[in-house]
Amino acid sequence: MGAYTDLRERLIAEYGAMSPQLQRAARYMLDHPDDVALKSMRALALSADVPPSTIVRLMKTIGIDGYQEFRLGYQNRLRDMPASYAGRARQLQHRGVAGEMTMNHGDVVSGDENALIDEILDQEHGNLARSYSPEMRAALIAACAHIEGARRVFVLGRRGAFPAAFQFAYAYRLFGDNLTLVDGAAGTFGDQLRGMGRRDVMLAVCLSPYTNDTLQMVDYALAQKSTIINVTDSDVSPIARHASVNLVVSDASPSFFQSFTAAVSVMQALVTLLVARGGETALQQIAVAEKQLSVFDTYWQDSGPKRNNRS
Amino acid sequence: MGAYTDLRERLIAEYGAMSPQLQRAARYMLDHPDDVALKSMRALALSADVPPSTIVRLMKTIGIDGYQEFRLGYQNRLRDMPASYAGRARQLQHRGVAGEMTMNHGDVVSGDENALIDEILDQEHGNLARSYSPEMRAALIAACAHIEGARRVFVLGRRGAFPAAFQFAYAYRLFGDNLTLVDGAAGTFGDQLRGMGRRDVMLAVCLSPYTNDTLQMVDYALAQKSTIINVTDSDVSPIARHASVNLVVSDASPSFFQSFTAAVSVMQALVTLLVARGGETALQQIAVAEKQLSVFDTYWQDSGPKRNNRS
DNA sequence: CGATAACGGAAACAAATGTTTCATTTTTTA
DNA sequence: TAAAAAATGAAACATTTGTTTCCGTTATCG
Missing domain, CATH: 1.10.10.10 (Winged helix-like DNA-binding domain superfamily/Winged helix DNA-binding domain)
Incomplete structure (x- = not known):
């Protein structure tokens, strides 16, 4: 209604x-x-x-x-949020709260739990929608331009933000060989940032609560006059001040963990855009990467269903 | 003005x-x-x-x-210039394809790019919606029950699926101390899985294309009679066969990378549910974790803006 | 420390908003 | 044509809104 x-x-x-x-x-x-x-x-x-x-x-x-x-x-x-999503969620919610829903496998989802899941879904839809605003689209394009022009790309995300950073690094490496994922394994932060300079880009993911080491590393990158692209939760987050591009994503969540769903989605979108803009060249490089993976036998091959020799 | x-x-x-x-x-x-x-x-x-x-x-x-x-x-x-809202987006899309849209900072988003972003957003909404179906809700609850009863929880995700696994591990560890993230750093797969047994749970994230080492490790867990909870993209994925619970998430994407957005979202939802079900105890443990982090000075504290004593 | 200036929130205020009432006009019907 | 019904707009009403005022609190500096 x-x-x-x-x-x-x-x-x-x-x-x-x-x-x-x-x-x-x-x-x-x-x-x-x-x-x-x-x-x-x-x-x-x-x-x-x-x-x-x-x-x-x-x-x-x-x-x-x-x-x-x-x-x-x-x-x-x-x-x-699209009203259609919101509306449907509310309906479900009320239905759930009233009684209980019995599900397929005999598991019972209580009204409370169902309402909570509805709320999560609701917020996630909102997070996505907000994170692809017109402003964000322009920012995404600007980010692409910077990355395309970069000598090296450094990706940084600590704690909860790490998955988003890793996600980008993983996909990017399928077609680009100039990326460093700054994960600081075994305390190698300094080493990973060494040689950073004016023509490099740092892509930092940092949502509230802001981790101090991320801030420090961004400061360092700034001191080296590198370009900062910043995935954060506000235009005025402490990290956003000196960035060339701010990608502001929404992280609302019913629990006190913030949601990184939108951040991950935007990082993926960034890769998709880079590939789309890269054209044929990028596609060829991806083909090479895939071939290499198949040499290593990384992925499972469906050997086809065994014939049904029924008695 | x-x-x-x-x-x-x-x-x-x-x-x-x-x-x-x-x-x-x-x-x-x-x-x-x-x-x-x-x-x-x-x-x-x-x-x-x-x-x-x-x-x-x-x-x-x-x-x-x-x-x-x-x-x-x-x-x-x-x-x-409103709305990420599907119906409205289409209109804009066509308008965009015709010409170009000029954005805030002088960056120009071409019609093609705008259409691509629309498509991404569209698919992501769909991914979320499909991944919280009624069946999934029941499966989520069932997964919670298994995890709550587990002696140890092993989380596994390779390559593109790693962010989702890490995400879960990171959040879970804030209130639980019985989790192992199987990342195989420095080739330690075998070591990380050692001692796995009947009362343990393996939470494996594995979307197509299915990585062979994930399959192997699930096989191993199965041989140890552990419980398998499986985040995958199909009820008939090779890994789904022997799992106790299948969390089927949608990974549609306009590019050839699959989208892990829904997988990440569902993993977060799982944690949220676990905390909600854990009640006061879980909350207290989180409080302890937060205190510990503040001791390490992990997060940035807003020292407050200097007061405005302008001349 | 004490003095001073900036800050912050509760209450007061006038202007506006959403709604109701009522008298007048218009239309319909017998 | 006369009576009844419906439609209409002006004015009155309580509520909400944007703004100002006031005073206690907090921070800063001499």
């Missing part, structure tokens, strides 16, 4: 039976959904050239309790 | 010189631009956890006359 699509359909369904003034209001809303989401009711009435009371009456004729509820549906359309 | 980008940059520029509460407000606005556009000032203040007066003060420090003017800039941003 309250989903944008539903509200819109109600307006259309009732439209024929409406009085002229109601039609005028309804029509304006159908034609200017953004206005509904952003303006006040009175301002909307003014734009639609009807008195405020008409809008209240319109709400009643389509069976909505108040304008606030109506507007909420329109706002969700503009918001982070 | 009053353009979104300008407002945002003012917030960032002044951020360093702001008082703690102002920073909190500014940061929330930077991190949640949609809220600025859609909520009332008081509602925004509530979300940002500051009193309303702080927001007025923030307006003054960045040289804006009133909140209304400020919000208008944010609303305009939603008007002409």
Whole structure:
């Protein structure tokens, strides 16, 4: 209930039976959904050239309790999260809370647990959506340009951020040979950063709480006049100040662990973009890498199903 | 004047010189631009956890006359360029392909690139949605039960799957001391698996293409009669055959790298569930871990901005 | 340390918003 | 045509909103 699509359909369904003034209001809303989401009711009435009371009456004729509820549906359309996902999640949630859901294998998912999973899923969708905003797209492209022009690329992520850094390093190495993953194995931080310079790029992943050693290493990179590309959770995170590009990802989560899902996704997207921009050359290099892996017998080969010689 | 980008940059520029509460407000606005556009000032203040007066003060420090003017800039941003929302994205996509979109900092996102990002985002949403199906929820609960009853937990993920495994290991260790991350550093696979037995659980992440060494290690665990929990991409993947629980995640992607986003998300969800089920005990152990980390001075502490004693 | 300036939050305030009421006009129907 | 019903807009209402004021608290410096 309250989903944008539903509200819109109600307006259309009732439209024929409406009085002229109601039609005028309804029509304006159908034609200017953004206005509904952003303006006040009175301002909307003014734009639609009807008195405020008409809008209240319109709400009643389509069976909505108040304008606030109506507007909420329109706002969700503009918001982070696709209303369709949110709406469905809520439904499930309530269904779950009421009783219990019995699942396939006899395992029972309690209402509480189901609600928690819904909330996780909800937040993850939001994290993704927020992390691919228009600003982020521009930033991603800018990041690509820097990486393409780099002599060496250093990737850095500590503690919880390590998976995102590793992810990028792993995929990047399939087509590029100028990457260093700064993991500091056996205390080799200094060694891994040695020789860093003006033409190098450091790609640092650092979400709150910010790890001190990441900050230190970024400072070092900065001192070497390297370019900093920063995956973080805010434009004003301590690390973001001096970066050339900030990739701001969202890490909301119902627990107190932050979620690195969006960070991982964005790192993957970065690789995908790099390959797409790299064109044929990148593809050939990947082919070489794959061939090499098959020489090492890295991956499992499906030998095909054994013939079914049934008795 | 009053353009979104300008407002945002003012917030960032002044951020360093702001008082703690102002920073909190500014940061929330930077991190949640949609809220600025859609909520009332008081509602925004509530979300940002500051009193309303702080927001007025923030307006003054960045040289804006009133909140209304400020919000208008944010609303305009939603008007002409909204939403990661699938339906809307398509429209933009086609508009984008036709010409080019100019973004904030002068970076230009080509139509092709924008379309590719849209596709990535689309697929990632789908990956998440599919990976939290009802069946998966039951499987997640079953996995929790096994892990809770385990003597030791071994986590395994090779190559691209390593981030997901590491992610789980990192978070789990904050409250559990019976986990081994099987990373085989310096060829120590055998050593890490030694002593595995009937009461142990192996949590293996293995998506196509399936790495042979993962399969081998799962075979070994199976021979030791350990319980297998398997994060994979299909109910009939080679590894799924003998597992007690299969967590089937979706890994669709527009490039030929598979996406590990959903796998990472599910691993995080698993931890969240374990903590939720663990109740007070788990929380206390996490508190201990946090205290220990602060002893090591692991995380950056906001020393607070220097007070503004400007001449 | 004490003095001083910056900070922060509660309360007060006027302006606006969403809603209701009511009298007037218009349309329908007998 | 007259009566009843529906539609309409102005005004009144309580609530919420943006903003200001005030005063206790906290940090900084001489």
